[in-house]
Amino acid sequence: MTLKLFNTLTREKEEFKPITEGEVKFYSCGQTIYDDLHIGNARAYVAWDTLTRYLRWKGYNVRHVQNITDVGHLTDDGDQGEDKVEKRAKEMGLEPMELVEDQIERYFEDTKALNIKRQDIVPRATGHINEMIEYVQKIIDNGYAYEVDGNLYFDVEKFAEDYPYGEMANKDIEQLKDEAESRVEEDEKKKNQYDFALWLNSEGSGHLMEWTAKFEINSEIVESTGYPGWHLECSVMGQKYLGDEFDIHAGGKDHIFPHHPNERAQCFAATGEGQARYWLHNEFIQVEGEKMSKSEGNFYTVRELLNEYSGDAIRLHLVSSHYRSETSFSHEGLEKAEKELGKARRMVQKVGVPETDNTEEEIKEQFEEFMDDDLNTAKAKQYLMETVSDLNSVREDDEEVSPAAANTVIQLFQILGVDITPNTSESEAEMADLLMEIRDEAREEEDWETSDYIRDQLQNLGFEVEDTDEGSKWLK
Ligand code: AMP
Ligand code: ZN
Numbered sequence: 030m031t032l033k034l035f036n037t038l039t040r041e042k043e044e045f046k047p048i049t050e051g052e053v054k055f056y057s058c059g060q061t062i063y064d065d066l067h068i069g070n071a072r073a074y075v076a077w078d079t080l081t082r083y084l085r086w087k088g089y090n091v092r093h094v095q096n097i098t099d100v101g102h103l104t105d106d107g108d109q110g111e112d113k114v115e116k117r118a119k120e121m122g123l124e125p126m127e128l129v130e131d132q133i134e135r136y137f138e139d140t141k142a143l144n145i146k147r148q149d150i151v152p153r154a155t156g157h158i159n160e161m162i163e164y165v166q167k168i169i170d171n172g173y174a175y176e177v178d179g180n181l182y183f184d185v186e187k188f189a190e191d192y193p194y195g196e197m198a199n200k201d202i203e204q205l206k207d208e209a210e211s212r213v214e215e216d217e218k219k220k221n222q223y224d225f226a227l228w229l230n231s232e233g234s235g236h237l238m239e240w241t242a243k244f245e246i247n248s249e250i251v252e253s254t255g256y257p258g259w260h261l262e263c264s265v266m267g268q269k270y271l272g273d274e275f276d277i278h279a280g281g282k283d284h285i286f287p288h289h290p291n292e293r294a295q296c297f298a299a300t301g302e303g304q305a306r307y308w309l310h311n312e313f314i315q316v317e318g319e320k321m322s323k324s325e326g327n328f329y330t331v332r333e334l335l336n337e338y339s340g341d342a343i344r345l346h347l348v349s350s351h352y353r354s355e356t357s358f359s360h361e362g363l364e365k366a367e368k369e370l371g372k373a374r375r376m377v378q379k380v381g382v383p384e385t386d387n388t389e390e391e392i393k394e395q396f397e398e399f400m401d402d403d404l405n406t407a408k409a410k411q412y413l414m415e416t417v418s419d420l421n422s423v424r425e426d427d428e429e430v431s432p433a434a435a436n437t438v439i440q441l442f443q444i445l446g447v448d449i450t451p452n453t454s455e456s457e458a459e460m461a462d463l464l465m466e467i468r469d470e471a472r473e474e475e476d477w478e479t480s481d482y483i484r485d486q487l488q489n490l491g492f493e494v495e496d497t498d499e500g501s502k503w504l505k
Contacts, residue, residue: 030394030397030398030401031044031045031401032044032045032083032084032087032400032401032404033045033401033402033403034277034307034309034403034404035309035353035403036306036307036308036309037197037285037289037308037309037310038196038197038307038308040199042402042403043307045276045307047089047276048274048275048276048306051088051089051090052089052090052091052092053084053089053090053091053092053276053277054091054092054271054272054275054276054277055077055080055081055084055091055092055093055094055271055275055276055277055278055279056093056094056095056096056263056266056267056270056271056275056277056278056279056305057073057074057077057093057094057095057148057278057279057280058095058096058263058278058279058280058281058284058288059074059095059096059097059098059151060074060097060098060136061098061099061102061113061114062097062098062099062114062129062132062133062136063113063114063116063117063118063128063129063132064117064132064330065132065135065136065139065330065331065332066135066136066139066140066330066331066332067321067328067329067330067331068314068316068321068329068330068331068334068343068347068358069281069313069314069321071139071140071143071145071331071343071347072311072314072347072352072356072358073279073280073281073311074095074140074143074145075143075145075344075347075348075446076279076311076352076404077093077095077279078144078145078146078446079348079404079406079444079445079446080277080279080309080404081093081146081148082146082443082444082445082446083400083404083444086444087397091149092149092150092270092271093148093149093150094148094149094150094151094152094266094267094270094271095148095151096151096152096153096154096262096263096266097133097136097151097152097153097154098114098154098259098262099114099125099126099129099153099154099155100112100114100125100154100155100238100256100257101154101256101257101258101259101261101262102114102259103259104116105213106212106213106287107209107212107213107214107216107222107225108216108225108226108229108258109213109214109216112125112236112238112256114128114129114238115236115237115238118237119237124237125237125238126155129155135332139330139331139332139335142331142335142340142343143331143340143343143344143347143446144340144341144344144446144447144448145446150270152266152269152270154257154262154266155238157262157265157266157269158240158257160265160266160269161228161257161261161262161265162228162240162242162243162244164261164264164265164295164299165181165227165228165242165244165257165261166244166245167298167299167300168183168227168295168298168299169181169244169245169246171298171299172184172187173187173188173298174227174298175220176244176246176251177218177219178218178230179230179232179251179252179253179254179255180218180226180228180229180230180253180255181226181227181228181244181253182218182219182220182224182225182226182227183224183225183226183227183258183291183294183295183298184220184224185202185205185221185223185224185225185294186202186220186221186224188294188297188298189202191297192294192297192298192303194290194294195290196290197285197286197289197290197293197308198285198286198290200286205223205286206221206222206223208223209221209222209223210222225258225260225287225291226258227257227258227261227295228242228244228253228255228256228257228258228261229255229256229257229258230253230254230255231254231255231256232253232254232255236255236256238256239254239255239256240254240255240256241253241254242254242255259288260287260288260291260292260295261295263288263292264292264293264295264296264299264304267292267296267304267305268296268299268300268302268304273296273300273301273302273304274302274303274304274305274306275304275305275306276305276306276307277305277306277307277308277309278292278304278305278307278308278309279308279309279310279311280309280310280311281310281311281313282310282311282312282313283313284310285310289308289310292304293305293308309352310353311352311353312352312353312354312355312356313355314355314356314357314358315355315356315357315358316328316329316357316358316359317357317358317359317360318357318359321358329358331343334363337363338363338366338367339367339370341370341447341448341449342363342366342367342370343363343366344445344446344447345366345369345370345410345445345447346358346362346363346365346366348406348407348410348445348446348447349362349366349406349407349410349411350406350407351403351404351405351406351407351408352404352406353403354407369414369417370447370449371493371504372414372417372418372421373413373414373417373438373442373449374449374450374451374504375421375502375504376417376420376421376430376435376438376449377435377438377439377449377450377451378451378453378458378504379421379430380420380430380432380435382439382450382451383432383433383435383436383439384432385432385433385436386436387432387433387436388433388436388437388440389431389433389434389437392416392434392437392438392441393437393441395412396409396412396413396441396444399412400444406445409441409445410445413438413441413442413445416434416438417438420434420435420438451504451505452505453505457505461487461492461503461505462503464483464487464503465494465500465501465502465503467479467483468480468483468484468494468501469500469501471483472496472501484501487503491505492504492505493505
């Protein structure tokens with residue numbers, strides 16, 4: 030079965046064919062590290078983690094790179110405004126790298142709680158300044174950059190004579206020019222307003238993060254102390270770790286313009302290759318049907334949600350929608366996800382974690398069909414939940430659930446990043462089973478005091494007790 034992915038470059042679902050058979054080289058744009066992970070960021074990273082897990086399950090050898098931006102991302106469009114990291118650090122009275130150290134630790138804690146596997150390489154922009162300076166030099170040498178007052182700009186007009194530029198945003202060059210002129214405050218240093226910075230001179234600006242670069246332009250050396258433009262890092266780190274041409278590049282739909290076209294343009298300008306073949310973009314998440322924003326008061330960090338919900342439930346809620354749909358994130362959805370998790374865990378608990386490597390082909394095939402369709406986790410997850418219900422009703426009819434079927438469901442949930450194996454030890458489970466028997470006897474004798482006492486004590490230990498037609502059931 031073949032995977033199809035929606036490629037923004039062609040606006041079509043295309044059959045995925047890696048450059049080298051059996052190998053996938055994948056880059057996704059990562060976090061600008063000045064604030065805690067919010068649920069919108071999480072949606073993007075969950076989608077790319079799920080893609081990686083799925084590709085591996087299909088037998089590909091995957092190298093996944095996702096960067097951390099710790100310099101160069103400015104607050105405004107068009108190379109204006111302050112560096113986001115530096116601005117926040119100043120507000121907090123910290124060195125930018127002090128803020129970054131702290132935020133990186135929090136970022137890994139939060140992503141881990143959502144079962145986002147740490148990518149194979151997590152490069153940081155500040156660790157690649159030398160490479161970025163060398164890269165700018167290549168763009169200068171190839172004739173696609175110009176210098177004004179120590180700033181280096183990418184010459185979009187010149188570039189567009191030789192390479193495609195607006196295709197990702199599906200716009201022609203004149204349209205992009207008009208839009209840039211109306212979008213940003215005029216920058217007199219630029220030849221055209223749609224040009225973008227490769228390097229910005231920061232001398233005398235009090236900028237805390239700056240490096241001295243030497244560029245050779247028309248046989249003269251220009252020294253400039255400054256910092257890289259935001260788009261540069263992904264061109265450089267992507268090609269450094271994955272090769273000039275690689276398979277997949279992903280990011281949020283806000284990157285359809287300008288971030289990704291500019292990254293791609295730099296790659297063409299420096300190396301003659303447009304970097305990735307498949308460009309994937311996730312749609313933005315809405316919260317309770319509204320755009321998420323701090324001013325609307327509907328802004329959620331993963332950290333605060335984890336106080337109320339389990340990481341598995343948050344992840345399950347996120348994969349319950351397709352990555353290209355404008356899904357609504359809600360408390361109702363999270364509660365539903367907790368219940369679904371409970372159902373799935375109860376099934377496994379009843380069957381016991383199967384001691385088998387056997388799997389059921391039919392379940393796998395159906396799952397794969399949904400996932401092959403541009404990673405439709407919404408349908409795949411719905412199908413798995415239906416299978417859980419089927420297995421649960423089998424056991425209610427007192428028949429044996431096939432361990433292979435249960436095993437398959439556990440494995441497939443893992444591709445979605447959701448762990449449905451109950452987190453109880455054997456002795457804990459035995460104790461809970463025994464207490465359930467005692468409780469059922471007490472209930473038969475209408476001894477509500479004892480029955481409630483057992484339930485309350487178990488709840489204190491983190492067990493949920495449910496009364497069903499067939500007696501008491503527990504779940505941890
Ligand atoms: P930022 O922190 O704004 O640089 O965003 C980091 C990543 O999260 C980018 O890939 C964004 O496209 C993505 N992102 C930001 N907000 C949302 C949202 N509401 N829904 C989905 N993805 C988002
Ligand atoms: Zn990027």
